[in-house]
Amino acid sequence: EAGVVQSPRYKIIEKKQPVAFWCNPISGHNTLYWYLQNLGQGPELLIRYENEEAVDDSQLPKDRFSAERLKGVDSTLKIQPAELGDSAVYLCASSLGPVANEQFFGPGTRLTVL
Amino acid sequence: GQSLEQPSEVTAVEGAIVQINCTYQTSGFYGLSWYQQHDGGAPTFLSYNGLDGLEETGRFSSFLSRSDSYGYLLLQELQMKDSASYFCAVRDGHSGAGSYQLTFGKGTKLSVIP
Numbered sequence: 001e002a003g004v005v006q007s008p009r010y011k012i013i014e015k016k017q018p019v020a021f022w023c024n025p026i027s028g029h030n031t032l033y034w035y036l037q038n039l040g041q042g043p044e045l046l047i048r049y050e051n052e053e054a055v056d057d058s059q060l061p062k063d064r065f066s067a068e069r070l071k072g073v074d075s076t077l078k079i080q081p082a083e084l085g086d087s088a089v090y091l092c093a094s095s096l097g098p099v100a101n102e103q104f105f106g107p108g109t110r111l112t113v114l
Numbered sequence: 115g116q117s118l119e120q121p122s123e124v125t126a127v128e129g130a131i132v133q134i135n136c137t138y139q140t141s142g143f144y145g146l147s148w149y150q151q152h153d154g155g156a157p158t159f160l161s162y163n164g165l166d167g168l169e170e171t172g173r174f175s176s177f178l179s180r181s182d183s184y185g186y187l188l189l190q191e192l193q194m195k196d197s198a199s200y201f202c203a204v205r206d207g208h209s210g211a212g213s214y215q216l217t218f219g220k221g222t223k224l225s226v227i228p
Contacts, residue, residue, distance in 0.1 A: 004156075042201045042218025043157065056215065091156070099214060101147070101164075105156040 002026070004106035006092050012112045018080035021109045025073070025094030032069060033103065034077050035091040043091055043105075049075065050098060079111075087113045116140040118219035120202055125225045126192055134187045134222045136202035144214055146178050146185040147203040151221070157201065160187065189224075197226045
């Protein structure tokens with residue numbers, strides 16, 4: 001069974017440029033999460049989807065970050081414009097449902113903003 | 115808000131036993147999870163404690179005391195491949211979101227030496 005797929009794995013951009021990350025969750029997982037992980041820190045939730053609905057986006061900086069999950073499967077996280085402080089690893093995770101004990105994480109996208 | 119405390123680094127000898135402690139402060143506590151993350155890799159689920167007591171999965175065990183807001187991860191018969199970061203994560207409820215959220219600690223970097 002395929003795990004959570006993310007692309008790209010690495011991205012280097014100049015500040016003020018836009019960037020987008022893509023995630024394909026495990027088949028059948030209705031709940032999808034986007035996390036941000038800074039070096040030496042634990043993952044921090046940005047947004048959670050139940051099917052196509054964003055049900056918890058309180059930690060998403062909405063002035064520059066946006067996300068979508070069309071048709072309740074794949075998801076895209078976008079930053080526009082990127083800032084130096086956005087350099088981090090962006091992790092996507094999925095679970096069977098919002099009360100599932102286990103979340104399955106993808107390998108992440110390492111973003112470097114120059 | 116939520117806060118979790120765990121040691122930043124632990125070193126142990128191959129074949130030994132190591133315990134990684136986690137204390138937390140949160141409201142609406144539902145359970146404590148543990149995740150393992152190798153450098154550059156995805157976090158992977160190890161265990162979940164929703165009730166007080168010990169949960170055992172092979173060489174790994176996890177303990178929870180809700181009255182003490184404390185838990186630990188116990189790794190036995192340490193192997194070199196256990197060198198990784200270990201995160202405790204509190205699962206708590208958000209009345210606004212209508213479901214549960216994972217809040218991760220900063221992680222404990224375990225180094226296993228020969």
